[in-house]
Amino acid sequence: DVKVTQSSRYLVKRTGEKVFLECVQDMDHENMFWYRQDPGLGLRLIYFSYDVKMKEKGDIPEGYSVSREKKERFSLILESASTNQTSMYLCASTLRDRPVLGYTFGSGTRLTVV
Amino acid sequence: GEDVEQSLFLSVREGDSSVINCTYTDSSSTYLYWYKQEPGAGLQLLTYIFSNMDMKQDQRLTVLLNKKDKHLSLRIADTQTGDSAIYFCAEFLTGGFKTIFGAGTRLFVKA
Numbered sequence: 517d518v519k520v521t522q523s524s525r526y527l528v529k530r531t532g533e534k535v536f537l538e539c540v541q542d543m544d545h546e547n548m549f550w551y552r553q554d555p556g557l558g559l560r561l562i563y564f565s566y567d568v569k570m571k572e573k574g575d576i577p578e579g580y581s582v583s584r585e586k587k588e589r590f591s592l593i594l595e596s597a598s599t600n601q602t603s604m605y606l607c608a609s610t611l612r613d614r615p616v617l618g619y620t621f622g623s624g625t626r627l628t629v630v
Numbered sequence: 631g632e633d634v635e636q637s638l639f640l641s642v643r644e645g646d647s648s649v650i651n652c653t654y655t656d657s658s659s660t661y662l663y664w665y666k667q668e669p670g671a672g673l674q675l676l677t678y679i680f681s682n683m684d685m686k687q688d689q690r691l692t693v694l695l696n697k698k699d700k701h702l703s704l705r706i707a708d709t710q711t712g713d714s715a716i717y718f719c720a721e722f723l724t725g726g727f728k729t730i731f732g733a734g735t736r737l738f739v740k741a
Binding site: 618 | 638663674720722728732
């Protein structure tokens with residue numbers, strides 16, 4: 517069964533900490549994405565990557581960075597966590613040339629910053 | 631700009647049909663999708679429709695696309711309690727890697 521795996525389901529971090537959220541996919545997908553999901557706001561795109569070492573800003577990149585050193589792994593980094601970054605974070609991946617297949621999502625990481 | 635809008639809540643009785651509506655703004659969309667999110671889980675692709683289609687049926691699911699009005703709907707026949715979830719409408723924009731998601735419609739199914 518093809519899969520996108522996020523390393524943690526729940527995380528609690530302190531304000532100012534550096535936080536790493538890891539995402540791994542086993543489908544050889546070129547494109548990977550990080551979204552945050554907040555009630556009433558839906559999914560907002562933070563960053564995406566269409567190849568190793570490539571990254572593009574999404575709609576809300578401030579306060580975040582990403583790393584894609586290997587095709588299967590896409591990491592989201594909160595440089596200095598703040599309480600307004602408390603949210604559900606979703607990783608997704610897709611094949612570049614097959615939009616009909618849609619995205620495959622991980623189960624999400626619920627991050628609480630205290 | 632790019633935007634996908636859908637109502638936030640829908641409540642139906644078990645056995646009735648559910649209709650979830652969505653409007654989008656970008657006429658260059660090639661694919662439109664419906665995703666389902668169950669509690670504590672990520673989104674799962676339910677179905678999609680290509681922009682040159684008007685309708686697509688898949689078992690209990692019927693997708694209708696009105697391209698002139700930029701309106702997409704998802705009908706779930708014989709709604710069951712297991713259909714309780716959040717349903718997201720999404721559009722894939724031609725020429726980019728982006729898929730734009732709506733805010734999601736939370737479907738409540740009453741027994």
